[in-house]
Amino acid sequence: MLAIDFVNTLTSEDDHLEEWVSSQGLPWSERLRELRGQVEAAVLAARDGHEPDLAPLNAALRGAPAYDVLTWSGAVEMSREREGDEVARALAVLAGAAAELLASPAVRKVKTCEAPGCRLLFVPAHPRRRWCDPATCGNRVRVARYYQRHKD
Incomplete structure (x- = not known):
């Protein structure tokens, strides 16, 4: 799960966020470190049945709205693209992964x-x-x- 991998870039010994972001092909920004903490807090709150602070995740999602694009290569294929600059898109992708986890029953597990x-x-x-x-x-x-x- 991308959201769990994102949170787990901070271990008890080291912070591997920059390396992980690079391995995912995402641009680096210090804002990613802030989002990581917000995702972790939201996941832990939702896991425990408490209302998480969703405002930072919603702001990241709004920063690079997604839209579907249809293409043809022998059959119609649909892909999801995002608007916004590179950092806004990276924040939105990671916030989207967190949103999928938070909205699924897996968050309780x-x-x-x-x-x-x-x-x-x-x-x-x-x-x-x-x-x-x-x-x-x-x-x-x-x-x-x-x-x-x-x-x-």
């Missing part, structure tokens, strides 16, 4: 990783999943438990 020191969000494939990545965070927790059980 979003979890925060239970590993100590990890702040990443994820939508679990299984309801009992507790860690963002069982191979890293899950393994660290299991190794720490094993160590505690077997030390002197």
